[in-house]
Amino acid sequence: MMIVEYIQSALLLIAAFLVIVSAVGFISLSKDMKNVVYGRIHIIGIFDIACVIAMIGLGQYLLAGIYFILAPFTAHAIANAFYKSEDVENNVELNVVEEDEDNSNPFIVNKSKVQELEQKDSEKLKTDDRFTISTLEIIEEE
Amino acid sequence: MDILIISKYILIIALIIMMIVALRASAYKTTSMGLLGSSVVVVAFSVALLVFGEMYNLAFYRDISLALIFFGFVGTVAFSVVLGGDK
Numbered sequence: 001m002m003i004v005e006y007i008q009s010a011l012l013l014i015a016a017f018l019v020i021v022s023a024v025g026f027i028s029l030s031k032d033m034k035n036v037v038y039g040r041i042h043i044i045g046i047f048d049i050a051c052v053i054a055m056i057g058l059g060q061y062l063l064a065g066i067y068f069i070l071a072p073f074t075a076h077a078i079a080n081a082f083y084k085s086e087d088v089e090n091n092v093e094l095n096v097v098e099e100d101e102d103n104s105n106p107f108i109v110n111k112s113k114v115q116e117l118e119q120k121d122s123e124k125l126k127t128d129d130r131f132t133i134s135t136l137e138i139i140e141e142e
Numbered sequence: 143m144d145i146l147i148i149s150k151y152i153l154i155i156a157l158i159i160m161m162i163v164a165l166r167a168s169a170y171k172t173t174s175m176g177l178l179g180s181s182v183v184v185v186a187f188s189v190a191l192l193v194f195g196e197m198y199n200l201a202f203y204r205d206i207s208l209a210l211i212f213f214g215f216v217g218t219v220a221f222s223v224v225l226g227g228d229k
Binding site: 006008010013017023026027031040048055058073077079080081082084085 | 144146148149152153163166170172177178189192193204211212215218221222
């Protein structure tokens with residue numbers, strides 16, 4: 001029976017060591033680092049495995065198995081939610097700013113409308129007489 | 143003093159440190175960090191409950207721990223789905 005206790009206490013000590021390492025890593029990551037949230041989620045993976053080891057050391061094998069299966073789903077769900085809603089660095093869709101149309105004021109023109117007008121093949125530009133497009137043909141002599 | 147008791151106390155201290163760190167992380171700017179911190183606190187508390195329940199013969203400690211882990215997971219995933227939206 002003594003050897004079982006030694007194995008249990010070794011597992012608990014390994015778990016405690018991993019928990020402290022993950023706590024130090026979690027708090028010491030710089031805020032200015034790129035993709036720091038994903039790094040923190042990765043560190044929490046170490047904490048999850050430390051908890052699984054601690055549960056095995058305490059003799060709760062069913063809980064350890066359940067948590068071993070559930071932990072990656074949690075990490076993925078949090079990372080996915082962060083990417084879709086708050087990750088301005090990587091998600092291009094979050095950087096698109098919607099412009100309000102205000103037709104009552106003639107001096108405020110929507111940026112996309114101006115860009116559309118400035119294009120060469122714009123329909124408004126073709127019908128407007130003030131603008132002419134001239135092409136110069138260069139014939140190379142043989 | 144038995145080595146198993148000592149290692150249990152060391153694990154409890156480590157879990158308390160992790161809980162404090164997770165509470166600090168919950169106060170960071172993004173909502174996802176709050177979600178991450180709260181899920182860590184729940185898991186650390188359930189493991190601490192397993193240790194204390196075995197040491198002091200608490201009633202239903204395994205069931206409470208299982209409920210904490212399972213419903214903590216469900217809550218985290220549900221909040222993540224709401225936070226992510228339907229994009």
